[in-house]
Amino acid sequence: MPVIDLSSPVDASGWEPDPIVHEIMTPAEGARHMAEEMKTHFGLDFDPADLPGGELLSLDTLTLTSHTGTHVDAPSHYGSQGDYGTPRHIDQMPLDWFWRPGVVLDVRDVGVGVIDRARVEKALADIGYQPKPLDIVILHTGASQHVGTPRYFTDFAGLDGPATDYLLDLGVRVIGTDAWSLDAPFTDMIRRYQETGDRSVLWPAHFAGRRREYCQVERLANLDALPEPFGFQVACFPVKIAGAGAGWTRAVALVDE
Known part of the structure; x- marks a missing residue:
């Protein structure tokens, strides 16, 4: 079974807001x-x-921070309280969430900004696949080409609230991205907030985790190496850091033959 590395390195020579x-x-x-x-x-x-x-x-x-390199965000990262109770830390999450069938959605055409529900539905229709409960859905935004540079933190697209809820309604509990964040860049979000005064544009994918328990895998890489958009397993077990809001992972795809 071919194994494809989907992880970004922890590299002190690359540019980071919080230097390694x-x-x-x-x-x-x-x-x-x-x-x-x-x-x-x-x-x-x-x-x-x-x-x-x-x-x-x-x-x-x-x-380094627990959000450096490829990592898994736990519900406790999104806030101290959830509608479902006290959010769990990364060491408390069920391991069977992190070895599941994967599907990658090519949304590189979005550029910088927001991936809405309609764009997610189109990406799924284009490949003829409907996620099953506990599938791991990964966004291919193209951001990984900028790893190690300041552009990695500003030039990508992220989910809005309705798109996040749509995937969670399907039973998805782990959503991944090759970008720095599952939300749109902070530069884009803050600009739209200042123009509209609409607070719902601020970190909607993360704040969805206050209503619905789920995890994000951020800073994935090498998505071009996947031979098909589905038909593979993703393994992304997080490091067991007690009481932490995230844990690093060496994410890989195991391709069915």
């Missing part, structure tokens, strides 16, 4: 660090020079 700090301890530094830790915590004396080449293991320390 990636500190690397070399194997030689790791040997000295280990000796110091053994002495401090366990009272053991060990000379790193006794190791082959004076090296042990490298160690990477990263400072």
Whole structure:
């Protein structure tokens, strides 16, 4: 069964609003660090020079948010209270949501702005597929071409409220996107809000999660590699971070043969 990587890297060399700090301890530094830790915590004396080449293991320390790279948003990310009760954190979500049949919707023609219900319905009609309960629906906006640059955070399209509710009404509980956010860019949302005064244009896809329990997978990549718009499984298990509103995932597609 071919496995296709659908994940963006966590790359400290790329541009991020919240920069990634990636500190690397070399194997030689790791040997000295280990000796110091053994002495401090366990009272053991060990000379790193006794190791082959004076090296042990490298160690990477990263400072980043749980929304860096490809990640899964939990209901608790959307607000502290939900119409359905207290929103769950990422470590509380059912794992069977995150290994399901997938369907990708090509909405690259939208450009920058809003993907409404009519556009979602058209994308499904174009491929002749109706999502089943717990299918994972993924939006191909084309945003991943800008990963690592400021444009990744401003040049994409996101769902409006009715489009989000439409997918949730079908029983979908995980919606993915190759963009930074499942909502439209904040530049677009704020402009429309300032022009109209309509608060419903502000983060409607995220705020739908206050009414309906669901998860988002943001910052997917490599959607062009999928041979067909459906007929594959998506695995996107989130890292089990206790009490967190999101968790990183190495999302992949497993293609049926």
